[in-house]
Amino acid sequence: MQQNKLSLLSAIFININIMIGAGIFVNTTQLINTVGVLGSFSYLIGGALMLPLILAIAYLLRLFPSGGFYTFGAQINDSVGFFSAWSYFVGKLASAVVMVFTGSTLLCALVPALSTTQPVVLSAIIFVIFGLLNLLNARTGSNIQFLFFIAKLVPVVMVIVSGWFYVTPEALLSASRVWVAIPASLPFVVFAIAGFEAACSLSSRIENAEKNAPRAVLGSFALVMILYSLYQVSAYVFAQLHGQTLTDYRDFFTIVASRLDGVIFALPQWQFLFYVAVILSTLGAAYGVLFSNVWNLHILAQKDHFIGANTIKNYNRYGIPFWCVVAEVMVCLIYLATCLGDYVSLQRVGATGCVLGYLISVLALCYLKVKDNLSVSWVLVGGAVGSCLLLSFLCVTSLFTGSIVAFSVYVALVGVGLASMQLKKRLA
Numbered sequence: 001m002q003q004n005k006l007s008l009l010s011a012i013f014i015n016i017n018i019m020i021g022a023g024i025f026v027n028t029t030q031l032i033n034t035v036g037v038l039g040s041f042s043y044l045i046g047g048a049l050m051l052p053l054i055l056a057i058a059y060l061l062r063l064f065p066s067g068g069f070y071t072f073g074a075q076i077n078d079s080v081g082f083f084s085a086w087s088y089f090v091g092k093l094a095s096a097v098v099m100v101f102t103g104s105t106l107l108c109a110l111v112p113a114l115s116t117t118q119p120v121v122l123s124a125i126i127f128v129i130f131g132l133l134n135l136l137n138a139r140t141g142s143n144i145q146f147l148f149f150i151a152k153l154v155p156v157v158m159v160i161v162s163g164w165f166y167v168t169p170e171a172l173l174s175a176s177r178v179w180v181a182i183p184a185s186l187p188f189v190v191f192a193i194a195g196f197e198a199a200c201s202l203s204s205r206i207e208n209a210e211k212n213a214p215r216a217v218l219g220s221f222a223l224v225m226i227l228y229s230l231y232q233v234s235a236y237v238f239a240q241l242h243g244q245t246l247t248d249y250r251d252f253f254t255i256v257a258s259r260l261d262g263v264i265f266a267l268p269q270w271q272f273l274f275y276v277a278v279i280l281s282t283l284g285a286a287y288g289v290l291f292s293n294v295w296n297l298h299i300l301a302q303k304d305h306f307i308g309a310n311t312i313k314n315y316n317r318y319g320i321p322f323w324c325v326v327a328e329v330m331v332c333l334i335y336l337a338t339c340l341g342d343y344v345s346l347q348r349v350g351a352t353g354c355v356l357g358y359l360i361s362v363l364a365l366c367y368l369k370v371k372d373n374l375s376v377s378w379v380l381v382g383g384a385v386g387s388c389l390l391l392s393f394l395c396v397t398s399l400f401t402g403s404i405v406a407f408s409v410y411v412a413l414v415g416v417g418l419a420s421m422q423l424k425k426r427l428a
Contacts, residue, residue: 006205008212008219010145014288015198015220017149021099021285023192024156024228025278028235029246034185039232042182046189047225049390052383053358054196054221056365058214059376061200063368065209068200070299072361075368079421082305084360086417089296090331091353091410092289094346095194097335099286100126101346103279110275120336127336130287131329134294135320145291148284155277156231159256163234166241166259190391192228194354196221198292200361205295250275290328297324306420307427331413338409345406352395352410359388 006014031039064071069088074081104122108114114122133144196217203213238255239246246252257270298321300306301313312323339346362384368374369381 005207007207008215011206011212011216012220012223013149014145014292015196015216016224017145017152018198018285018288018292019193019196019220019224020149020152020156020227021192021282023188023194024231025281026102027188027192028232028252029239030188031185031232032236032239032246032252035182037233037236038182039185039236040229042185042189043192043225043228043232045182046186046193047221049186050190050193050196050387052380053362053387053391054217055380056362056376056384057197057200057358058217059380060361060365061203061213061217062210063374065203065213068203068296068299069357069361070296070303072200072364075364076360078303078305080360080364082300082303082421083414083418084357085296085300086421087414088353088357089293089300090413090417091350091356092293092296093328093331093350094335094353094406094410095350096286096289096293097123097332097339098346098350099282099289100130100332101336103282103286106275106279106282110272110279120340123336124333126283126286127290127329127332130290131325133287134290134325134328135316135322136318145284145288148280148287152277152281152284155274156227158260159238160227160230160234162256162260163237164230166237186394190351190394193221193224194351196224197354197357198288200357290325290332294321294324294328297321297327304424306417306424309424334413335406335409339403339406342403342406345403348395349406349410351391352407355388355391355395359392362388 027039031042035042060072068085070081070085072081073084100123101119104119104126108117108119108122200213200217203209206212206216235252238259239252241255241259246255253271253274257274260270298313301309301321301324304310312327313321314323316322335346362381365374365376365384366381369376369378
C-alpha cells in the first residue's frame with residue numbers, strides 16, 4: 001500500500017484544488033459591488049477568523065496522523081465520532097453536487113452539442129465518470145488533481161498579472177471602501193475558503209502523515225489566501241477601468257477579455273478561456289471532494305459501525321474501497337434527483353456538514369485539553385471555538401431562507417446512517 005501513498009506536494013495540490021472552486025470566480029463581482037476595493041481585505045478577515053480553527057485542525061492531525069473526523073470525534077466517544085464523520089460525508093457531497101451542477105450548466109451553454117441536454121442529466125453522467133476515475137490508485141488520482149490544478153490556476157494568475165499592470169497608488173487610495181458591508185461579505189468568503197480540511201479525510205493516505213498532513217492544511221490555506229487577495233485587487237482594478245456596475249461574474253470575464261483582446265488571440269477566445277476556467281475549477285473541486293471524502297466512509301466501515309461494513313471496507317486491486325466510491329456517487333445522484341439543481345440550498349447543506357465536522361473536532365480538542373492537559377493553549381482552543389460558533393451562526397441563519405428540500409434530504413441521509421449504526425449495535 002505504500003506505493004499508493006500521497007506526497008506532501010500532492011496533498012497540498014488536492015487541498016488547493018478543492019478550495020479553488022467556483023467561489024473565487026462567482027464572488028468576484030459580488031465583493032466588488034459590496035465592499036469595493038476591500039474585497040481582498042474581506043478574504044484576509046475571513047482567513048483570520050478561521051485561522052484558529054485551522055491551527056486546531058492541524059494540531060489534531062499531529063496528534064492523530066492517521067485519523068480524520070471520526071478519530072477526532074471518537075476521542076469523546078464512538079457515537080460522536082460516527083456522527084461527525086457521517087454528517088460531514090453526506091454534507092460535503094452536497095457541495096460536490098453544487099460544483100458539478102454549476103460546471104454542467106456552463107458546459108451546456110458553452111458547447112453547442114450540449115445545448116439541448118439538461119444540466120441535471122449531464123451532472124449525473126459526470127458523477128459516474130468521476131466515480132470510475134476514483135477507482136484508480138491514489139497516485140493516479142493525485143495526477144488528475146494536478147492537471148485540474150494547473151488548468152484552473154492559469155486564468156487566476158493571468159488576471160493577477162495583467163491587473164497589476166493597471167494598478168497605481170492613486171487608484172487604490174481613491175477607491176471606494178465600504179467598511180460597513182464587510183460582515184455581509186463574509187459568508188461568500190467562507191464558502192470560497194472551505195476545503196482546507198481535505199487533508200483530514202486523506203491523512204491515512206499521506207506519506208509521513210504526522211508531519212505532512214498538518215503542513216498540507218496550513219500550506220494550502222496560506223497559498224490560497226495569497227492568491228485570493230491578489231486576484232480580488234486585480235479584479236477591482238479591471239472593474240474600475242470599465243466604469244460601470246457589474247451584475248454577473250460573466251461581465252467581469254468580458255471586461256478582462258476586452259483588455260487582453262489581440263494579445264496572443266482575439267476577444268472571443270479569451271472569453272471562451274475564462275468560461276473553461278470556471279468549468280474546470282468547479283469540476284476539479286468536485287473531483288477533489290469525491291477523491292478525499294471516500295475515506296471518511298471507509299474508516300466507519302473499518303470500525304464496523306453499520307450493516308454491510310465487512311463488504312464496504314474491502315479494497316479493489318488499486319487499493320481503493322470500491323463500494324465506498326459507489327456509495328458516494330449514489331448519494332450525489334440522490335441530491336440531484338431530489339433537489340433538481342437547487343444549488344443555493346445544496347451549498348448551505350454542504351456548509352452545514354463541514355461546520356458540524358469542525359465543531360465536533362474542536363470540542364474533542366477541548367475535551368482532550370481538560371482530560372490530558374494537552375500543551376495547546378486555551379487561547380487557540382477558545383479562538384477555534386469562536387470560529388466554529390461564527391460559522392454555525394451563518395449556517396443556521398441561512399437554513400431558514402429558501403427551499404428546505406435539500407436540508408430535508410440531508411437530515412434523512414444522516415438519519416439513515418445513525419439508524420444503521422444503532423441496528424448494528426443491537427445485532428452485535
